[in-house]
Amino acid sequence: VVSIERTDCAKRLIGVRDYNLHATLDSGQTFRWTRENDAWTGVIGRRWIHLQPLNTGILATTAGAPGDWKWLTTYLQTAVDLDRILTTLPVHPYLSDAVRAHRGLRLLRQEPWECLASFILSSNKQIRHIKTIVQRLCEVYGDPIVTPEGRPPAWAFPRAEQIARVGESDLRALGMGFRAPYLLQTAEKIANGECVLEELHDQSIAEARAALMTLPGVGRKIADCALLFGLGFDEAFPVDIWVMNVLQTHWFRGKKTSLRNLIRFAETSFGPYGGYAQQYLFHFARTRYTGSSKTIAT
DNA sequence: TTCCAGGCCATCT
């Protein structure tokens, strides 16, 4: 293999062990990554980035000046002690199967607005299609960013102010359907400062969730996704259709249980890092299903 | 063709 040193790229080995990059980037917590054989390319903030998992860590290649790489290690959460987190989870056979199957799966710390906006687009949609719509949204309304020579162009996720300027019909033209007015109205509220996502860190999870749920198109589930994947509330436990089925089947003996009761159960049963349990369960359920007669589009 | 997708919301009892 011939490796050409490029002057327009910067490389860095992020030392980390027990990091399952594939599970992390392909478990439905983010929608902007593309797999290239064993590696991934994506966009974090305004930077193009290529990630290659190695035995000793993750080899990162980015375009332009990388600074201190803190933006990357924060996003990837490489400094968290996964062992310690996993020991806080309740002992349960299905959960331990899930952790064993995808050992090293991490929660990312994403930019709050991109995370919230993406999940507004996620309701009642397959992950495959969410990715398509997010990509179109970036291409049409996001700022172009620097990519290495020979790489296709890339775009930043559009800021709330950029989306707030777009007409609803233009958003619908991207294929987002009834979610268009939700995204537009929420973008307007973020742009004019009615809700400041970055300030939600400092509040209790209940207060932060209530603030998010005042936004159009943001109910309990999408609020919990934003809390967990974008705002660092590790106890948030989003209950979607997959997790609902998992909880009913493996925690409630297959008995029909209302969503409200499942949410209450999850809140009181999985501890301060329940969000990790949720993500392992979600990814395990989806990837297992792939092995049977039907297939899951990722 | 029919069903379903990382739901939310308005509108009923």
Add this chain to the structure above:
DNA sequence: AGATGGCATGGA
């Protein structure tokens, strides 16, 4: 509170 239907679009 709890249940029901509508909502756009596309993949299986």
